[in-house]
Amino acid sequence: MGIIKTLFGRRKQGSGATAKNRLRFVLQHDRIHLPPERMEEMKREILAVIVKYLVVDQDRVEIDLEQRDRRQSKLVAEIPFSGQQPAHSAPDARLPALSSDSADNS
Amino acid sequence: MESEEKSRTDARVITVSSGKGGVGKTTATANLGISLASLGKRVVVIDADIGLRNLDIIMGLENRIVYDLVDVVEGRSKLRQAMIKHKKFDDLFLIPAAQTRDKMAISPEDMVQMTDELREDFDYILIDSPAGIERGFRNALEPADEVLIVTNPEVSAVRDADRIVGLIEAAEKGPGKLIINRLKTDLVRKGEMLSSDDVYDILGLTIIGIIPEDEMVLSASNSGIPVTLNLNSQAGMAFGNIARRITGEDVPFMNLDGNPGILRRFLRLFDGR
Ligand SMILES: Nc1ncnc2c1ncn2[C@@H]1O[C@H](COP(=O)(O)OP(=O)(O)OP(=O)(O)O)[C@@H](O)[C@H]1O
């Protein structure tokens, strides 16, 4: 390992950094008692509602869980869109992949 | 809450727990007990790991046991009869766990009653908790004024520590303070182990001490003389520092992630004994 790497980059390399990232992820979900799968499902449902009204740039959507500490979590969403859906368009055609019953309920 | 406890009693009851097994709870309890005693404090250490008695052998007191925790709870022995005085320190006592019973033999209330009986005669009561989050942990947690959480810089131990913190908070015993044990300086330097900063970032708990991996811990266990009595041991020194922090002293941290030159300077300045 070069000296520059040793001085500046070491925390970003190596399995230690991987461990840190993996732990962060798993603890976020442990703490809110919501497994990653369920979180993904929830994000899809949220998005399903929004695309009924707005033309969303689906590739750039980010909905993330942020935690200050173990008592305070928040969802931070960035959902870029380019305008409203035409009033009588068939929004179902534009829905992201999600289970049909949750789309109907919303 | 703190002041209520203080006015009622003298001793502070400190429970050492972890969630995951084998991370160093018993080692920490033994060493902190010894270190606090060597600072002139009156100390009782209680082995709450019923069925897996260990604190006695780590402290070199295994040959002196007549009665145990369960004998006291079930009335076969007076509390004082079950307390084994340490060979070196007159004000250090061990209450051993029962070896042939299980955790259900005592209740959290039994532990509260026992520690309450001890509080006025001692400065510190340390409880060595069993691994896990079941009854044995509850027994150890219930009488606690504060909790020390031992973890290793390793994914499963840190995850379990976080789980334990949730339970400690739910029991309104504060978030607890963290002891990071078995830190391997060379691996941290190579980026191949979580550093103490990483663990702090992840858990968000106050760190009360960082104990390096140290072969002398094993020889200390072998001989029944806790490593903190070995003046050449870094782990022993680090345990001594934690004890002093417990008493309220502001002790700088040894530099375990950094270069050895700085480390040596630190040791001379702050830890020279
Ligand atoms: N800083 C250290 N350096 C080297 N070895 C250590 C260190 N701390 C603990 N150990 C070793 O790790 C092993 C487990 O330690 P210990 O028995 O204290 O853990 P524990 O958390 O009490 O385990 P259990 O959950 O089974 O009660 C022991 O063999 C001990 O010698």
Ligand SMILES: [Mg+2]
């Ligand atoms: Mg143990």
